[in-house]
Amino acid sequence: MLDPKRLRANPQEVAGQLARRGYVLEVATFEKLESQRKTLQSETEALQAARNKASKEIGFAKGRGEDATPLFEQVENAKLKLAANESALSALQAEFDDFLARLPNIPHASVPDGKSEADNVELRRIGTPRAFDFPIKDHADLGEALGQMDFAAAAKITGSRFVVLRRDLARMHRALTQFMLDTHTLEHGYEELYVPYIVNADSLRGTGQLPKFREDLFGIQLADRDWALIPTAEVPVTNLLRDEIQDAAALPRKWVAHTPCFRSEAGSGGRDIKGMIRQHQFEKVELVWAVEPGKSCEAHEALVGHAEAILEKLDLPYRVVVLCTGDMGAGAAKTYDIEVWLPSQNTYREISSCSNFEDFQARRMMARYRDPTTKKNELLHTLNGSGLAVGRTLVAVLENYQRADGRIDVPMALQPYLGGMKVIG
């Protein structure tokens, strides 16, 4: 959520910033809502003040044993007007809140302008894609040939965009998770969390999935509960901060959590239909930071470095791009994507997305800390990034480490997690 004060003070300036990401802020609509609200609010509060005063006087009068009848009539008259005003005001405020809740974040000044993925800017490329001297296969063909990756079985059990893994591939998938968690907790100083995989609507509003992106979620229909399966651990983890005031000494908070993630993939029909790239259910190891406002840029660099460390240890070629204004998620002020090399697609594909939300999520969820110098409660900055998407990492290992005979070499860093196994198949 944007700062309503800033929006009120400089609507044209905010509109200009949002235009960078292709969002049209309807300044006229906003100003009309705002002026209506202002009038109605001050009128309503004046009526409330009058009612409170009169009621108090009734109390005094009764205390003195006086007749309060004239006062009753006086209050009665104002009551109808007040009731009408209050309901009009709360309707207007709901409209205003919804308007605010749907606005995207303002892009950071360092984010390049652009309309789409094509305008993202590559920052660095690490590692060299391997030259194969045999016809390569994609991960789905490799996995199915091994008899350890079964899309048909998953389709029977549930439907498309799910997978069943068996034996060594299932084990390697689990090993990747352990390897990532160990690296982040032991080497990068993260606190490991286990969290719920189902969250309520307040949490989804806090991180920004609601009200705008309900169609991306798997909702839970249970009585009248508005719950959903988590689309990412970002939701339960970041919402730990909701309605809390952090002690400055506890900052930065650095959390890591491994969870499954569930996405409806509405609107992605036809894209990445084959294989494990785009599933309704996948595993992710997520990194979440909460920092003081002045420190989020350096935190962002550290965070992306921690995600990169996983790929470096696995010796997988990758590149880092900074997303342009038009390709960023709505809540992000700045996003780095890490893309891993996939030989079968002859290109780099997203395996991690690391975003700085600045105070956008913090304002929605009232996530604050007590500034020790000003002694005031200030909004935190929040960040998160995948470290990494486990399914896609498995895909990358299969494709980059494949052998001519269809077997898979196990990356050195992973061998200790597989009981010293050096090859799969």
Next chain:
RNA sequence: GGAGAGGUGGCAGAGUGGUCUAUUGCGGCAGUCUUGAAAACUGCUGAGUCGCAAGGCUCCGGGGGUUCGAAUCCCUCCCUCUCCGCCA
């Protein structure tokens, strides 16, 4: 699932229709004293929002209701605790 008890500021814990502008304690902050610290004493100390300000409004788990007036009464939902039952 059944029965009961509860949800109040950072924490503990009063308040059961009207000076509640939410008592008090702990914690925190500032000061006095002190070489320094502790102790003692004094003062300040919930959040949000509108306003240049004075000041106003809202918030006692969520929502709704009764009333001139609700932390307090009623309805409903959520959560926590105790006991029983069931159970990974």
